[in-house]
Amino acid sequence: MTSATTLHGSCHCGQLNLQFSTAQDPASLVPRACDCSFCRKHGAAYISDPAGRLSIHARGGALRHYQQGSNNADFLVCGCCGVLVAVVFEHLSRLYGAVNAGCLDGKARLAEAVPASPQMLSADDKISRWIRLWVPDVELSMSDAEIAAV
Template identity: 35%
Template sequence: MNSQHFPLRGGCHCGNLKLIFNSTQTPNRLAVRTCACSFCRKHGTRSTSDPNGDLQIQIINPEKVIRYRFGMHTADFLICGCCGVYVAALMQNETQQSFATINVNVLDCAQLVSQDSVTVDYDGETIQSRQERRLQAWTPVVSIEEQNSQS
């Protein structure tokens, strides 16, 4: 695979959750979605993913990360328990490989993601169709590094 990757860094406000999103798309070429669910609307989320890229997540203090599940309980929404920022949603396939969608607003280059987002509504999906869609469209997670908490 010779495709070029663009490392896009970001994280929550306080720095407890950090990520490196290695995308095959430049920020102004990412496909951006606005989900119609109440969680995403209330957070003002703009989401993106790249099935040809990868994601690295670093958690400084794992005890202060909220893994929120709602609806069909098919994904963990990572929220910093310190500053309250929603960073990404994660799901696993049957072999425990993780896949993610990223909240564009947490990227350091978020201002470069100025293209219009497409509003999507996933209410009619079954659990199986939701998982299949995510496995096709979400970004593979290559690492989730958790630091030791220092109290």
């Protein structure tokens, strides 16, 4: 692992933007395609790096939180265009997160997605898995900038 690569992404309308930094080669990042009904309907497959960094910025009050399943994680969805950009959860005052690979700019060349079935895990097992796999200390910021017309 050498210098960090920063991958950029956003929702469709650009109100939610993210930067994901990792020292891993993006081609070695394997998106995990969650098989729950919510993630399937959004076409979500998540990448993360427990040694990486993730910052998410929302403009104009566009950020919406959605919980389902065990209600431990918050899915971050744009209230304007409906794109799911990431999932986060808080544990012991730390915010952990994973990026929906589908919202990354087209330049990112990732490994092929593999299926994941977290719905088969208990709530405690999910939390242990997220702590082990997800990016810790996610930065989530918001501004009052006007929502752009879509």
